[in-house]
Amino acid sequence: xxxxxxxxxxxxxxxxxxxxxxxxxxxxxxxxxxxxxxxxxxxxxxxxxxxxxxxxxxxxxxxxxxx
Numbered sequence: 001x002x003x004x005x006x007x008x009x010x011x012x013x014x015x016x017x018x019x020x021x022x023x024x025x026x027x028x029x030x031x032x033x034x035x036x037x038x039x040x041x042x043x044x045x046x047x048x049x050x051x052x053x054x055x056x057x058x059x060x061x062x063x064x065x066x067x
Contacts, residue, residue: 034062
């Protein structure tokens, strides 16, 4: 099930499972260096705020490696 419009994360597709779990899938792949450093293009969490934090962690990994 897609997330409500007010719950969005730019650059990521947000899905809420039938069980109510939040999933975020990056719309464009991370660079290979970021992936090797541990950036994950798919994260999940129990709440929207937790999935936002998980996305930010992945983006920070990518920024550190590619900057």
